[in-house]
Amino acid sequence: MHDEKIRAYAEIMDEMGLTGLEVEEGGAKIRLERGVPQAAAPVVITQQGLAGDGAADAESATPKGELYSVRSPLVGVFYVAPAENAEPFVMPGDRVKKGQTLCIVEAMKLMNEITAEEPGVVEKVCVTNGQMVEYGAELFQIRR
Template identity: 35%
Template sequence: MLKVQEIRELIKLIDQSSIDEFEYENDGSKIVLKKNEVQYAQAPVEQPTQQPVAKEVQEPAKPAVTTPEQPKEEATNKQVDESLHKIESPMVGTFYARPNPDSDVYVKTGEKVSESSVVCIIEAMKLFNEIEAEVNGEVVEMLVEDGQLVEYGQPLFLVKA
């Protein structure tokens, strides 16, 4: 379950982004953040509560963009082999598989990684954050495309430890 500070950080990131809605579900807990409203339910049987999101001066809303990666995201929601380690996005941002457009990707399917291996970059608010594997093993699958927007906690890679 997310801590209060993590939820506050999420609210701040959502408020500063062009994202209108964010949904996170883990172990029966679910949090849904929408611009101008927050819903949180501890368990499926409880009624969600609503709280206004702190609002600052915002740019005009950008039109929603439909990406071709949506079917792939749905595929990641299906049951995955529990023995595989998921490398998840620690933040909302843009996923980059390579350090710059002229370079090779950090890792490919079938490559071995160590805990300190950089596997990708997540760009958030013009800051480029290197994401490490945090596990020793072999990359089994890359779950997102280069340049794709990713959510907090979204699986990026599956690694066989």
């Protein structure tokens, strides 16, 4: 496989926010992996604006008692559990910690864990298991 093709696959990974990609072409097989990029982190919307974009200035945390949304950082298929017959990661009413896995979004056969940006209580799961989600789609509402 030529360097140009490998670089093109790396660019695709960047564009889609993927952490890994495996390609088989003409008998050659290549697997590219990288650490989790910042773009793959969950996007949190607060009353002040998009967390991390400077709109919230010094205070990026959602005020206590208010809802914040966890949105999909990529296009893919939403899964509530790690396996078909497994218990869901979280359900409405569950208390979650910062960094706790909420769901998986599968993109190009890669399972991307979506985590809670802040601690709180899951108020609502906004999509159904197996549903295709777009970039920025609201996945959960969590009360701080």
